[in-house]
Amino acid sequence: MPDKAIYEQIYQKLQSIVGPERVSNDGPVLIAYERDQHWPFVTPTRPAIVVQPKSTEEVQQIVKIANEHKIPIVPLSRGVNVRGLCVPAKKGSIVIDLRLMNRILEINTEMMTATVEPGVTHGQLQIAAREKGCRICIPGAPATGSILANYLLRGVYHTNAGDGIDHALSAEFVLPNGELLKVGSAAFPNSDPYWRYTCSPDFLGLFQSMPGSMGICTKMTVKLYPLPEHEVWFMLGYDKIEDAIAIIPPLMNAQIPSVLWVLPQYTLIKLIAKKTKELEKLRGTFPEWTIPITIEGPKEIVEAKVKVAMDIIRKTSPPKTPLKPVPPPTNFVKEFKYPRNILGFLRAGSYHALAFYGPLKKYPEYIRMMKENGEKAGYKREQVDLLASPYAQFWGQACYYEAEVPYTSAREESVEMVKKFHYATLKDLIKIGIYGWFRPFLNPMKLIIDDLGTYGKLWRDIMKLIDPNEIMNPGKVFPMEKELT
Amino acid sequence: MADKLEKLEDFREDLITCGHCMGCNVFNWWTLDKWVDCCPSGKKFGFISYFAVGRVELGRALLEEEIEPQDIEVLKKIAYACPTCGACILQCKEFKEMDNIAIIEALRAKMVELGYGPMPEHTKFAQAVDTVNNPYGEPHEKRFDWLPEGTNLDKDAEIGYFVGCTSAYREQELAKATVKLLNKANINFQLIGSDEYCCGSPLLRTGIRDKAIELAKHNVETIKKKGIKKVIFSCAGCYRTFKEDYPKIVGDLGFEVIHVTQFFEQMLKEGLLKLKKPINKIITYHDPCHMGRHIHLTKKKIGVFDAPRNLLKAIPGIELKEMVRIRENAWCCGAGGGVKAAFKDLALTTAIDRIEEALSTGAEILVSACPFCRRNLMDAINAKNASIDFKDIVELLEESID
Ligand code: SF4
Ligand code: SF4
Numbered sequence: 001m002p003d004k005a006i007y008e009q010i011y012q013k014l015q016s017i018v019g020p021e022r023v024s025n026d027g028p029v030l031i032a033y034e035r036d037q038h039w040p041f042v043t044p045t046r047p048a049i050v051v052q053p054k055s056t057e058e059v060q061q062i063v064k065i066a067n068e069h070k071i072p073i074v075p076l077s078r079g080v081n082v083r084g085l086c087v088p089a090k091k092g093s094i095v096i097d098l099r100l101m102n103r104i105l106e107i108n109t110e111m112m113t114a115t116v117e118p119g120v121t122h123g124q125l126q127i128a129a130r131e132k133g134c135r136i137c138i139p140g141a142p143a144t145g146s147i148l149a150n151y152l153l154r155g156v157y158h159t160n161a162g163d164g165i166d167h168a169l170s171a172e173f174v175l176p177n178g179e180l181l182k183v184g185s186a187a188f189p190n191s192d193p194y195w196r197y198t199c200s201p202d203f204l205g206l207f208q209s210m211p212g213s214m215g216i217c218t219k220m221t222v223k224l225y226p227l228p229e230h231e232v233w234f235m236l237g238y239d240k241i242e243d244a245i246a247i248i249p250p251l252m253n254a255q256i257p258s259v260l261w262v263l264p265q266y267t268l269i270k271l272i273a274k275k276t277k278e279l280e281k282l283r284g285t286f287p288e289w290t291i292p293i294t295i296e297g298p299k300e301i302v303e304a305k306v307k308v309a310m311d312i313i314r315k316t317s318p319p320k321t322p323l324k325p326v327p328p329p330t331n332f333v334k335e336f337k338y339p340r341n342i343l344g345f346l347r348a349g350s351y352h353a354l355a356f357y358g359p360l361k362k363y364p365e366y367i368r369m370m371k372e373n374g375e376k377a378g379y380k381r382e383q384v385d386l387l388a389s390p391y392a393q394f395w396g397q398a399c400y401y402e403a404e405v406p407y408t409s410a411r412e413e414s415v416e417m418v419k420k421f422h423y424a425t426l427k428d429l430i431k432i433g434i435y436g437w438f439r440p441f442l443n444p445m446k447l448i449i450d451d452l453g454t455y456g457k458l459w460r461d462i463m464k465l466i467d468p469n470e471i472m473n474p475g476k477v478f479p480m481e482k483e484l485t
Numbered sequence: 486m487a488d489k490l491e492k493l494e495d496f497r498e499d500l501i502t503c504g505h506c507m508g509c510n511v512f513n514w515w516t517l518d519k520w521v522d523c524c525p526s527g528k529k530f531g532f533i534s535y536f537a538v539g540r541v542e543l544g545r546a547l548l549e550e551e552i553e554p555q556d557i558e559v560l561k562k563i564a565y566a567c568p569t570c571g572a573c574i575l576q577c578k579e580f581k582e583m584d585n586i587a588i589i590e591a592l593r594a595k596m597v598e599l600g601y602g603p604m605p606e607h608t609k610f611a612q613a614v615d616t617v618n619n620p621y622g623e624p625h626e627k628r629f630d631w632l633p634e635g636t637n638l639d640k641d642a643e644i645g646y647f648v649g650c651t652s653a654y655r656e657q658e659l660a661k662a663t664v665k666l667l668n669k670a671n672i673n674f675q676l677i678g679s680d681e682y683c684c685g686s687p688l689l690r691t692g693i694r695d696k697a698i699e700l701a702k703h704n705v706e707t708i709k710k711k712g713i714k715k716v717i718f719s720c721a722g723c724y725r726t727f728k729e730d731y732p733k734i735v736g737d738l739g740f741e742v743i744h745v746t747q748f749f750e751q752m753l754k755e756g757l758l759k760l761k762k763p764i765n766k767i768i769t770y771h772d773p774c775h776m777g778r779h780i781h782l783t784k785k786k787i788g789v790f791d792a793p794r795n796l797l798k799a800i801p802g803i804e805l806k807e808m809v810r811i812r813e814n815a816w817c818c819g820a821g822g823g824v825k826a827a828f829k830d831l832a833l834t835t836a837i838d839r840i841e842e843a844l845s846t847g848a849e850i851l852v853s854a855c856p857f858c859r860r861n862l863m864d865a866i867n868a869k870n871a872s873i874d875f876k877d878i879v880e881l882l883e884e885s886i887d
Binding site for chain 2: 021022024026027028029030031032033035036037050052078079080081082097099100121123124127128142143144145274275276334338340341343344346347349350351408409410
């Protein structure tokens with residue numbers, strides 16, 4: 001870590017780039033950047049400086065200075081993150097807070113694209129897009145989060161719209177040396193930024209799932225989708241997970257649902273409850289498993305899909321609830337337009353973020369293992385839940401999974417319990433087999449680092465090639481040496 | 486009886502479990518179908534630290550003794566550069582059941598207790614309250630100089646009008662209009678009189694609790710002695726203090742607390758208020774935070790939002806054009822929480838924001854129901870030379886009443 005005098009110089013330089021109001025090294029300002037709600041898992045570390053650029057050029061200048069002095073930088077787009085991805089791993093870091101870069105640069109209904117800066121939230125873009133008759137692919141995350149960061153890190157989506165997991169088309173990145181890299185068609189001479197694939201490897205993909213660990217994304221062009229003309233909802237209830245998931249492969253393979261979730265009872269309650277005290281009271285009032293399904297599109301197509309869907313469900317696994325379209329709870333519909341109720345996950349304390357990708361057929365095995373680990377950690381079996389969302393187009397039966405146990409970071413015994421559950425489950429997930437972690441958060445990355453072989457080596461080599469001084473959010477994708485314990 | 490004002494320690498769990506969800510940065514997007522900033526302080530200063538989430542983290546850091554002596558000046562700035570408007574509770578209270586207004590006030594009280602707070606400007610007004618019973622430092626004996634000659638007062642009336650310091654010394658038009666309106670509506674009322682002291686709002690909002698507790702006890706005692714059963718307020722700040730804070734200090738008040746708009750709305754409903762004279766104007770209405778988000782009308786319902794609107798709609802000729810950010814999603818005027826005294830620029834830019842929003846409706850008059858909002862919004866109108874007038878709702882009622 002450079003000495004105090006160097007930091008003073010850097011501070012002065014940053015002031016001259018962004019102005020004195022948008023850079024700070026004051027303790028009380030930095031406190032808000034030293035942790036997120038995942039702090040029992042990611043050690044709080046206070047940055048040395050926080051700076052708020054307003055343009056790509058300012059970001060370039062800041063990064064250049066940091067690189068010159070080999071000072072770690074941590075980009076933060078909105079600050080809504082739950083896995084410590086924007087919390088410095090190293091003392092003396094500079095947090096580059098991009099929240100003031102919050103312009104929607106273009107909504108192009110001809111190309112069905114939007115171009116945004118990192119500080120634009122899901123809600124902001126969704127509302128702006130709806131005003132123009134289209135919509136974004138809605139992340140299953142609070143609408144206060146950055147849409148650019150979500151698409152970069154890849155999320156779980158409420159509107160799969162047949163497009164799977166990637167909704168980014170092209171982007172620009174400030175590299176660690178301060179140079180600007182454009183990827184996708186934005187890089188091609190005299191071209192517009194509306195297409196991802198040129199004649200090169202997928203450079204955008206190279207930067208995805210990386211929390212600013214090779215460069216800072218300052219602009220992204222994303223896909224928009226048409227607003228559905230017609231929507232039909234089903235809420236199917238089941239007692240057993242095996243029965244619930246039986247309907248999913250034929251429905252997904254026939255490309256019928258736009259939204260499909262597998263929600264354990266308690267997760268559904270968290271999305272519906274209006275007060276914490278309702279949480280336990282409502283237990284037992286819903287089926288063990290609920291599958292909300294939306295079918296949407298032009299009316300005739302929706303009607304045809306509904307017929308096929310009902311046929312598939314009837315034949316494979318009829319639900320215990322009536323098999324007919326339902327008017328879903330209003331809140332649920334809104335939730336899938338611009339999520340808000342998801343904040344209810346904080347209601348009973350803290351949010352335990354253990355998420356991964358895996359095939360649907362392993363769902364029962366995952367949940368069995370988790371309930372056992374939960375019991376060993378001191379939970380009741382019914383307190384351990386696992387929700388899932390199959391990804392369209394469903395090759396490999398790919399699902400997003402998220403494990404849930406109640407916990408509050410305010411009580412030591414609760415933190416101990418959740419940690420016990422968390423680490424045991426991570427290890428067992430590797431044994432059972434998953435496709436990968438949902439985002440490279442630190443603890444699970446530690447467990448697989450030695451087993452990634454050539455893939456892992458190449459990954460690290462590429463990072464090193466682009467960021468030889470290891471200044472870009474170090475210690476997030478791969479742990480730093482001291483953390484390998 | 487020990488007061489029940491919340492202490493920072495009471496919020497320990499909340500402070501530790503803040504989810505960094507940033508719900509406190511934006512108004513309710515489900516209600517508005519718009520994405521709009523809610524936090525004047527965060528908007529002005531930019532860093533996360535200046536939103537509620539930052540103040541919550543500071544509260545935690547203070548309890549966990551992470552604040553170093555060299556941090557105190559900036560700690561004060563962050564803790565106090567906030568009008569305690571409460572816009573940040575919309576998401577937080579619903580989903581986390583966290584009351585950010587109470588947390589910020591408790592943070593300030595803790596800072597006063599530790600000798601870190603308040604801001605020098607607040608110390609100054611606290612001293613003034615101590616000597617002359619009002620934060621403006623005006624002579625106590627001049628508190629009722631504004632009273633129009635010939636005002637009908639009934640010293641035995643069960644209804645009392647608590648004027649408040651801002652109307653008594655700075656926005657006297659409102660005080661005058663209120664007594665005239667009460668007279669025109671044939672309401673028997675009395676003033677609290679020479680024993681009316683500052684309600685303590687500026688002190689409570691800035692963490693100076695000891696003196697505020699004294700004031701609460703004094704005012705409640707005075708009102709009771711006068712046999713008053715119902716107290717009317719034309720100041721949203723005094724109303725909030727009596728309604729929300731006093732019961733925590735003295736328990737049951739023994740009299741009813743009602744904002745002037747609630748009082749006249751009731752009369753309107755009973756057919757006792759005749760608003761006949763037309764006012765042919767396009768108006769827009771600004772909800773004062775202190776009678777909006779700060780007020781618990783019932784366990785489930787917050788905010789005196791309908792009463793002023795119902796009254797305005799009853800005035801013939803008036804066309805009410807609403808701004809986007811209204812009711813519980815109203816943008817603050819920027820004056821409260823000690824901000825007008827200690828952070829003049831924040832107060833002004835926040836009010837200018839509101840004036841621009843009011844202008845966008847095409848309104849000719851911006852109406853509100855609080856003398857302190859009036860003061861700050863008028864400053865913004867003047868600073869911008871904006872072509873919009875300001876009136877308190879009481880003035881319009883007084884003009885229109887038969
Ligand atoms: S809304 Fe509440 S829980 Fe969420 S960041 Fe703000 S203070 Fe924290
Ligand atoms: S009270 Fe108002 S200004 Fe203060 S943090 Fe909350 S929203 Fe921001």
